[in-house]
Amino acid sequence: MADGNDGQRFDRLPATDAERTVDGRATREAVVDYFADRFGIPPETFDDYTFWEKGAGKIWIYRGEAPTALEIEAIGMTCLRTRQEHWKPTTDVVQRFGDHATECVIDLDREQARRFAAGEDQTLEWWDGDWGYLIAAHEIAGESEALGVGLYVHGELRSMVPKGRQRDLEP
Missing domain, CATH: 2.30.130.60 (Archaeosine Trna-guanine Transglycosylase; Chain: A, domain 4)
Known part of the structure:
Protein backbone atom coordinates (compact mmCIF):
# COMPACT_ATOMS: atom_id res chain seq x y z
CA MET A 1 0.00 0.00 0.00
CA ALA A 2 1.04 3.55 -0.64
CA ASP A 3 1.24 6.44 1.79
CA GLY A 4 -0.46 8.84 -0.58
CA ASN A 5 -2.06 11.39 1.74
CA ASP A 6 -1.65 14.88 0.35
CA GLY A 7 -2.77 17.87 2.40
CA GLN A 8 -3.39 19.83 -0.81
CA ARG A 9 -5.63 17.28 -2.52
CA PHE A 10 -8.99 15.60 -1.91
CA ASP A 11 -9.09 11.86 -2.52
CA ARG A 12 -12.37 9.98 -2.56
CA LEU A 13 -12.65 7.32 0.13
CA PRO A 14 -12.55 3.78 -1.21
CA ALA A 15 -15.84 1.92 -0.91
CA THR A 16 -14.37 -1.01 1.07
CA ASP A 17 -11.12 -2.30 2.58
CA ALA A 18 -10.47 -4.30 -0.59
CA GLU A 19 -10.30 -1.06 -2.62
CA ARG A 20 -8.00 0.82 -0.20
CA THR A 21 -4.69 1.99 -1.70
CA VAL A 22 -3.48 4.29 1.11
CA ASP A 23 -2.47 2.84 4.49
CA GLY A 24 -4.81 3.93 7.27
CA ARG A 25 -7.36 5.62 5.01
CA ALA A 26 -10.94 5.12 6.17
CA THR A 27 -13.43 3.57 3.77
CA ARG A 28 -16.91 4.74 2.87
CA GLU A 29 -18.26 1.55 4.43
CA ALA A 30 -16.43 2.24 7.72
CA VAL A 31 -17.65 5.86 7.87
CA VAL A 32 -21.29 4.94 7.21
CA ASP A 33 -21.03 2.05 9.70
CA TYR A 34 -19.57 4.42 12.32
CA PHE A 35 -22.57 6.76 12.09
CA ALA A 36 -24.99 3.79 12.12
CA ASP A 37 -23.32 1.96 15.02
CA ARG A 38 -22.53 4.98 17.21
CA PHE A 39 -25.51 7.24 16.56
CA GLY A 40 -28.15 5.00 14.97
CA ILE A 41 -28.16 7.09 11.79
CA PRO A 42 -29.56 4.84 9.02
CA PRO A 43 -26.92 4.04 6.36
CA GLU A 44 -29.28 5.10 3.56
CA THR A 45 -29.11 8.66 4.94
CA PHE A 46 -25.76 8.91 3.14
CA ASP A 47 -26.79 7.33 -0.18
CA ASP A 48 -26.50 10.61 -2.13
CA TYR A 49 -23.19 11.62 -0.54
CA THR A 50 -19.54 10.94 -1.29
CA PHE A 51 -16.76 11.01 1.31
CA TRP A 52 -13.32 12.53 0.77
CA GLU A 53 -10.04 12.72 2.66
CA LYS A 54 -7.70 15.70 2.56
CA GLY A 55 -4.51 15.18 4.50
CA ALA A 56 -4.41 12.43 7.09
CA GLY A 57 -7.79 11.58 8.56
CA LYS A 58 -9.79 14.73 7.85
CA ILE A 59 -12.93 13.40 6.19
CA TRP A 60 -15.30 15.62 4.21
CA ILE A 61 -18.82 14.84 3.00
CA TYR A 62 -20.20 16.10 -0.31
CA ARG A 63 -23.66 15.67 -1.78
CA GLY A 64 -23.04 14.42 -5.29
CA GLU A 65 -20.19 13.16 -7.40
CA ALA A 66 -16.87 14.71 -8.38
CA PRO A 67 -13.75 13.43 -10.08
CA THR A 68 -10.96 12.22 -7.81
CA ALA A 69 -8.31 13.64 -7.01
CA LEU A 70 -9.28 17.27 -6.54
CA GLU A 71 -6.81 20.05 -5.83
CA ILE A 72 -9.24 22.56 -4.35
CA GLU A 73 -9.61 24.19 -0.94
CA ALA A 74 -12.91 22.58 0.12
CA ILE A 75 -15.66 20.25 -1.03
CA GLY A 76 -18.87 19.95 0.95
CA MET A 77 -18.24 20.13 4.69
CA THR A 78 -15.92 18.55 7.20
CA CYS A 79 -17.39 15.39 8.59
CA LEU A 80 -15.08 13.31 10.75
CA ARG A 81 -11.54 13.02 12.14
CA THR A 82 -10.37 9.42 11.79
CA ARG A 83 -6.63 9.27 12.48
CA GLN A 84 -6.88 9.09 16.24
CA GLU A 85 -7.92 6.42 18.73
CA HIS A 86 -11.58 7.50 18.73
CA TRP A 87 -13.19 8.95 15.63
CA LYS A 88 -14.61 12.42 16.20
CA PRO A 89 -17.58 13.78 14.26
CA THR A 90 -17.60 17.50 13.48
CA THR A 91 -20.11 20.06 14.70
CA ASP A 92 -21.15 20.62 11.07
CA VAL A 93 -22.06 17.00 10.38
CA VAL A 94 -23.85 16.61 13.71
CA GLN A 95 -25.94 19.73 13.09
CA ARG A 96 -26.75 18.54 9.55
CA PHE A 97 -27.49 14.85 10.23
CA GLY A 98 -28.12 14.73 14.00
CA ASP A 99 -31.88 14.74 13.53
CA HIS A 100 -31.52 11.20 12.11
CA ALA A 101 -29.71 9.95 15.25
CA THR A 102 -31.40 7.57 17.68
CA GLU A 103 -28.39 6.62 19.84
Whole structure:
Protein backbone atom coordinates (compact mmCIF):
# COMPACT_ATOMS: atom_id res chain seq x y z
CA MET A 1 0.00 0.00 0.00
CA ALA A 2 1.04 3.55 -0.64
CA ASP A 3 1.24 6.44 1.79
CA GLY A 4 -0.46 8.84 -0.58
CA ASN A 5 -2.06 11.39 1.74
CA ASP A 6 -1.65 14.88 0.35
CA GLY A 7 -2.77 17.87 2.40
CA GLN A 8 -3.39 19.83 -0.81
CA ARG A 9 -5.63 17.28 -2.52
CA PHE A 10 -8.99 15.60 -1.91
CA ASP A 11 -9.09 11.86 -2.52
CA ARG A 12 -12.37 9.98 -2.56
CA LEU A 13 -12.65 7.32 0.13
CA PRO A 14 -12.55 3.78 -1.21
CA ALA A 15 -15.84 1.92 -0.91
CA THR A 16 -14.37 -1.01 1.07
CA ASP A 17 -11.12 -2.30 2.58
CA ALA A 18 -10.47 -4.30 -0.59
CA GLU A 19 -10.30 -1.06 -2.62
CA ARG A 20 -8.00 0.82 -0.20
CA THR A 21 -4.69 1.99 -1.70
CA VAL A 22 -3.48 4.29 1.11
CA ASP A 23 -2.47 2.84 4.49
CA GLY A 24 -4.81 3.93 7.27
CA ARG A 25 -7.36 5.62 5.01
CA ALA A 26 -10.94 5.12 6.17
CA THR A 27 -13.43 3.57 3.77
CA ARG A 28 -16.91 4.74 2.87
CA GLU A 29 -18.26 1.55 4.43
CA ALA A 30 -16.43 2.24 7.72
CA VAL A 31 -17.65 5.86 7.87
CA VAL A 32 -21.29 4.94 7.21
CA ASP A 33 -21.03 2.05 9.70
CA TYR A 34 -19.57 4.42 12.32
CA PHE A 35 -22.57 6.76 12.09
CA ALA A 36 -24.99 3.79 12.12
CA ASP A 37 -23.32 1.96 15.02
CA ARG A 38 -22.53 4.98 17.21
CA PHE A 39 -25.51 7.24 16.56
CA GLY A 40 -28.15 5.00 14.97
CA ILE A 41 -28.16 7.09 11.79
CA PRO A 42 -29.56 4.84 9.02
CA PRO A 43 -26.92 4.04 6.36
CA GLU A 44 -29.28 5.10 3.56
CA THR A 45 -29.11 8.66 4.94
CA PHE A 46 -25.76 8.91 3.14
CA ASP A 47 -26.79 7.33 -0.18
CA ASP A 48 -26.50 10.61 -2.13
CA TYR A 49 -23.19 11.62 -0.54
CA THR A 50 -19.54 10.94 -1.29
CA PHE A 51 -16.76 11.01 1.31
CA TRP A 52 -13.32 12.53 0.77
CA GLU A 53 -10.04 12.72 2.66
CA LYS A 54 -7.70 15.70 2.56
CA GLY A 55 -4.51 15.18 4.50
CA ALA A 56 -4.41 12.43 7.09
CA GLY A 57 -7.79 11.58 8.56
CA LYS A 58 -9.79 14.73 7.85
CA ILE A 59 -12.93 13.40 6.19
CA TRP A 60 -15.30 15.62 4.21
CA ILE A 61 -18.82 14.84 3.00
CA TYR A 62 -20.20 16.10 -0.31
CA ARG A 63 -23.66 15.67 -1.78
CA GLY A 64 -23.04 14.42 -5.29
CA GLU A 65 -20.19 13.16 -7.40
CA ALA A 66 -16.87 14.71 -8.38
CA PRO A 67 -13.75 13.43 -10.08
CA THR A 68 -10.96 12.22 -7.81
CA ALA A 69 -8.31 13.64 -7.01
CA LEU A 70 -9.28 17.27 -6.54
CA GLU A 71 -6.81 20.05 -5.83
CA ILE A 72 -9.24 22.56 -4.35
CA GLU A 73 -9.61 24.19 -0.94
CA ALA A 74 -12.91 22.58 0.12
CA ILE A 75 -15.66 20.25 -1.03
CA GLY A 76 -18.87 19.95 0.95
CA MET A 77 -18.24 20.13 4.69
CA THR A 78 -15.92 18.55 7.20
CA CYS A 79 -17.39 15.39 8.59
CA LEU A 80 -15.08 13.31 10.75
CA ARG A 81 -11.54 13.02 12.14
CA THR A 82 -10.37 9.42 11.79
CA ARG A 83 -6.63 9.27 12.48
CA GLN A 84 -6.88 9.09 16.24
CA GLU A 85 -7.92 6.42 18.73
CA HIS A 86 -11.58 7.50 18.73
CA TRP A 87 -13.19 8.95 15.63
CA LYS A 88 -14.61 12.42 16.20
CA PRO A 89 -17.58 13.78 14.26
CA THR A 90 -17.60 17.50 13.48
CA THR A 91 -20.11 20.06 14.70
CA ASP A 92 -21.15 20.62 11.07
CA VAL A 93 -22.06 17.00 10.38
CA VAL A 94 -23.85 16.61 13.71
CA GLN A 95 -25.94 19.73 13.09
CA ARG A 96 -26.75 18.54 9.55
CA PHE A 97 -27.49 14.85 10.23
CA GLY A 98 -28.12 14.73 14.00
CA ASP A 99 -31.88 14.74 13.53
CA HIS A 100 -31.52 11.20 12.11
CA ALA A 101 -29.71 9.95 15.25
CA THR A 102 -31.40 7.57 17.68
CA GLU A 103 -28.39 6.62 19.84
CA CYS A 104 -25.86 8.58 21.89
CA VAL A 105 -28.00 11.72 21.88
CA ILE A 106 -27.98 13.61 25.17
CA ASP A 107 -31.03 15.85 25.55
CA LEU A 108 -30.19 19.01 27.47
CA ASP A 109 -32.58 21.33 29.26
CA ARG A 110 -32.53 25.07 28.52
CA GLU A 111 -29.78 25.98 31.02
CA GLN A 112 -27.62 22.98 30.08
CA ALA A 113 -28.02 23.84 26.38
CA ARG A 114 -27.08 27.47 27.06
CA ARG A 115 -23.91 26.38 28.86
CA PHE A 116 -23.08 23.87 26.12
CA ALA A 117 -23.45 26.51 23.37
CA ALA A 118 -21.14 28.81 25.36
CA GLY A 119 -18.46 26.10 25.35
CA GLU A 120 -18.73 25.31 29.05
CA ASP A 121 -18.07 21.87 30.51
CA GLN A 122 -20.68 20.65 32.99
CA THR A 123 -21.28 17.82 35.41
CA LEU A 124 -24.21 15.66 34.27
CA GLU A 125 -24.27 12.60 36.50
CA TRP A 126 -27.74 11.55 35.26
CA TRP A 127 -26.55 10.39 31.81
CA ASP A 128 -26.63 6.57 31.72
CA GLY A 129 -25.66 6.10 28.07
CA ASP A 130 -22.29 5.52 26.45
CA TRP A 131 -19.22 7.53 27.23
CA GLY A 132 -17.32 9.22 24.44
CA TYR A 133 -18.54 11.53 21.71
CA LEU A 134 -22.26 12.30 21.89
CA ILE A 135 -24.72 14.50 20.05
CA ALA A 136 -25.90 17.23 22.40
CA ALA A 137 -29.48 18.24 21.60
CA HIS A 138 -32.17 20.59 22.90
CA GLU A 139 -35.89 20.82 22.18
CA ILE A 140 -36.76 23.90 20.12
CA ALA A 141 -40.35 24.50 18.94
CA GLY A 142 -41.28 20.93 19.84
CA GLU A 143 -38.43 19.32 17.88
CA SER A 144 -35.10 18.01 19.13
CA GLU A 145 -32.30 20.00 17.48
CA ALA A 146 -28.66 18.92 17.47
CA LEU A 147 -26.45 21.59 19.03
CA GLY A 148 -23.10 19.96 18.46
CA VAL A 149 -20.63 17.36 19.65
CA GLY A 150 -19.98 16.73 23.32
CA LEU A 151 -17.44 14.45 24.95
CA TYR A 152 -18.88 12.62 27.96
CA VAL A 153 -16.39 11.15 30.44
CA HIS A 154 -16.52 10.54 34.20
CA GLY A 155 -19.89 12.27 34.69
CA GLU A 156 -18.86 15.40 32.78
CA LEU A 157 -20.09 16.66 29.42
CA ARG A 158 -17.37 18.63 27.65
CA SER A 159 -18.57 20.96 24.94
CA MET A 160 -16.67 20.46 21.69
CA VAL A 161 -18.29 23.50 20.05
CA PRO A 162 -15.43 25.31 18.27
CA LYS A 163 -14.43 28.60 19.93
CA GLY A 164 -15.47 30.65 16.90
CA ARG A 165 -18.97 29.15 17.01
CA GLN A 166 -19.60 29.36 20.74
CA ARG A 167 -22.43 31.69 21.73
CA ASP A 168 -23.53 33.37 24.93
CA LEU A 169 -27.30 32.91 24.93
CA GLU A 170 -29.68 34.65 27.28
CA PRO A 171 -30.49 32.58 30.40
